[in-house]
Amino acid sequence: MVRFGAEMVFSSKDSTITDEDIDRIIARGEEATAQLDAKMKKFTEDAIKFKMDDTAELYDFDDDKEEDKPDFKKLVSDNWIEPPRRERKRNYSESEYFKQALRQGAPAKPREPRIPRMPNLHDFQFFNTQRLNELYEKEVKYLVQTNQKKDTIGDGDGEDEEVEPLNEEEQEEKEQLLEEGFSTWTRRDFNTFIRACEKYGRDDIKSIASEMEGKTEEEVQRYAEVFKERYTELNDYDRIIKNIEKGESKISRKDEIMKAIAKKMDRYKNPWLELKIQYGQNKGKLYNEECDRFLLCMVHKLGYGNWEELKSAFRMSPLFRFDWFVKSRTTQELARRCDTLIRLVEKENQECDERDRQARKDKKNMTPTKRPSSSSPAMDSPMQTPSKRGRRDGSAPSGKRRRR
Incomplete structure (x- = not known):
């Protein structure tokens, strides 16, 4: 009623609404409902059969009915544009291009014999390079000459002097020379x-x-x-030998230092307490004698050059527990102080050697003067005292008479 006729009833100018008007509205609504149901039923059947208005059915083939219709498959295939193929990017190679170009035009050449490769002979491996090069050149010449003979067969040119291959002795010599060198040394x-x-x-x-x-x-x-x-x-053997000799001179200097310190220590029964150093007039004010004594004794124990161990020994020693100056010294400063003390020790040892040498020389010079006193009495007569000489001559000493 609302959709079919109710609006007309309410918008009419008549003030009264009869039953006939209501029945007519209801009848019109039923008629519209019936038409709508019929239409929906038709749509349902078309959906079941896959059929739509003004279109062909699914199971209806046009090939059997109409031959004049266009062929859609052929039309699509003729106008189809394929997507481009994916290709891998290639770098342009000139060598490959020229290889292909020359390979196409030039005829194939016979393969040449393979020449043996000479091993890398470094100078520090100490091979007999001169003899090995001679054997290698002889072997290469023979292979090259053999190849040239094959290429010049039938020509009337004169032949060169033939080169013989390596015999068994030369081959063994070559292998032995390669073994004598140090090929494993890099x-x-x-x-x-x-x-x-x-x-x-x-x-x-x-x-x-x-x-x-x-x-x-x-x-x-x-x-x-x-x-x-x-x-x-x-x-560059000059540079190498110079560096080695420089290192060996340091080693010999280290041995001299250790011998000088050991000679100094041998003069004392307990060098840790009794060792004395002759400073002379250049005694420093920063290091005391106890510190220098400990330094020399530790160098004699640890060895010259072990400055880190020497520094640790100063820090761990109870003698220098409160000596912050010594404990704060660096390895370079301890090394300089040690060199200063070593120069003093070497000077002292040199003076001691000179005194000993002079003493031996004096003793050697005094030995001939003492020899006549221990010889025979005949030889001692010139060296006797006047009193004895007088008694022997028969003269009495002064103030006394000779007894008969």
């Missing part, structure tokens, strides 16, 4: 060996071998012997 091993020689000296093989990784003491001994004989074959 540049790193050589540098380690040189630094160890500078640190310990060329004669301390055991200490040098301890510095090298992967080398036994026998290998280091063999290399050291060859190095001592053939070090002039190195490219």
Whole structure:
């Protein structure tokens, strides 16, 4: 009623509404409802059959009915544009281009015989490079000449002097020369060996071998012997030998210092308490005698150059528990003070040696004057006193008469 006719009833100008008007409105609504139900029923059947208005059915094929209709598949395939293919990016290579270009035009050449490669012979490996190069050149010449003969077959040119290949003796000699060299030694091993020689000296093989990784003491001994004989074959042997000699001079100086300190210690029964240092007129005011005595004794115990251990000994010693000056000294300052004391000790030892030498010389000069006194009486007559000489001559001493 609201949708079909009720609005017309309420908007009419008549003041009365009869039953006929209400019945007519209801009838019109029922009629509209019936039409709507029929339409919806039709839509439901089309949905079940997959059918729509003004369209073909799903199961209806146009090929069987109408041949004049356009072929949509052919039309789509003719106008289809494929997406571009994905290609991997390639770098332009000139060498590859020229290889292909030359390969296409030039005929294939026969493969040449492979020439043996000469191993890298470093100077620190101490190979007999001169003899190895001679054998290698002879082998290469033979291979090159053999290849040239194959290329010039049928030509009327005169043949060059033939080169013989390596015989068994030369082949064995080549292998032996390669074994005599130190092929397993690298540049790193050589540098380690040189630094160890500078640190310990060329004669301390055991200490040098301890510095090298992967080398036994026998290998280091063999290399050291060859190095001592053939070090002039190195490219910069002047610099290497100069550094080694510089290190060995430091080692010898260290030995001299330790001997001087030991000689100083031997003159005292208890050097930790009795050691005296002759300062002269240049005695410093910062270090006292007790500190210098302890320093020399610790250097004699620890060795010259171990300054960190010396510094720790000063800090741990109860003698210098409250000596903040000594405990605050650096290793460089302790080293300088030690060098000063060593110079004083060496000067004192030199003076003692001179006194001993002079004493021996004086003793040697006095020995001939004492020899006649112990000789025969005939030789002592010129050296006798006048009183004895007078008695022997028969004369009495003054104030007395000779008894008969």
